Amino acid sequence: MTKKKISGREMLFQICMIILFVVLFIICFYPFYYIFIASISNPQSVTSTSIRFLPIQPTLSNFRKVLELNGIWRSFIVSLARTVIGTMVTLLFTSMLAFTLTQKELPCRKFFYRFAVVSMYINAGLIPWYLTMRSLHLKDSFLVYILPTALSAYCLVLVKTYIESIPTALEESARIDGAGYFSIYWKIILPVCMPILAAVIVFTAVGQWNSWTDNLLLVDDNNLRTLQLTLLEYLNRANNIASQARTGGAVVDGSNITPFTLRMTITMVVTLPILIVYPFMQKYFIKGIMIGAVKG
Template structure:
């Protein structure tokens, strides 16, 4: 071993010398390329954040580009008093938390049950659920269905349809199949029933994959825009994303609204902290994006693993 390793080193060294020029150029270009791509991806977020905390007058002139100027938090204070925003935040947080908890538990339980060979007609039911991934009744039939089920203008339209997710079930099932069966058998020997096995044996051993499922569904819930658009007309049930969308479309009337709401405060406030349409949009955008930015790096390490499992099957 030692000898061969030495030989490798000896052999490689001269070649490296010859190619070093092309190599270095490549390395530099490569680093520059990724620096640029990263900048393009990250700068817009930075731009929104610095503009939401800077002098609003400068901001509306487009002067805030690299560093925030004349910091203030007035935008956030004002925006949080906007009609509908706190409620929309509650709706968004609510659907994210409840929806994620439901689908994680359901995926874990279904994934587990579908690994049990003794289950009655296992293959049939498994296929019946998985196949729903590949067809779709279409927009209008879905709308009529929701109407029939009294789910339009109902908070539960955010939760119920998202509970059984075939892809998540595949992920969990594949993962459970890789856990040694002896664990479950041992628990069963001790007299544990199926529910106990699920909670005591399966759940604790599946945390990586369940974390993956959780982050995916949380992000999907938080970002979902289409379901509010289609099924909800009641303003009380608007999600943050939808509210932001309406804000972008009616920015001018919005700024007026804030000024009116501010009343006496607005008279005192200087132009530097008075809300402009852009300042409101940017501030709400930051409020919408911050949770994602905070949660996401924590779960990042799971992505690769989860996706690989999906690729094996999918």
């Protein structure tokens, strides 16, 4: 076996690329690493500028404190519930509509499709949205986390494009065998669409996990409070001393508060579940992006 000889020019190119990607890797990775080492450092010893590459007096006390905060676990369950249920509902409704829109017998299907797509670019704004949700009796209801996102226009584009790439013969043979629309959708199309549905799951789950404005504006019941909003409130409390001066608000002594470590730890707590799930879903995620990029 002979080794392929690499020219000096190509070697130089390879080295440059390696350096470039290492730099890019550091740029992407270091912020997460910085947050991580700050979150496991002693809050009394660490400041935003004193920490560089290694944690200072490593401790898990920050995580312990954050996880002991009032209402964290209840909020975690709410966030988990909205992520799981919301993702399943989005998956079901979006894929069903995508399949329907691929059926040539459907009158005005192009109109329905474009109508859905337009909603990605044009919306009425915050206050009309709020009024609509209120008139639908979604205020102070868990359903406000689920129903407004039951249909995702972006995911609709992805799934519809994917379904259109499936050979029509598959569908036709099922129809010859006597399958109806729902049977074809449920038994033939959905299993074939698993890769793109996995991508939809990633997109939707991340979106659901990170959402908090619907909670802030429409849900007052503390039992329905999401993790993001609960942690945001704690984060704001650490920062409030400064902002209160501008608003004429209450000011209390802040000697026991270390906003920096609290902020870092909260960021870790919030992103960790998604960071753990991401590597397992990564291949589907990339596939989803590629489909959207090439055929969308």
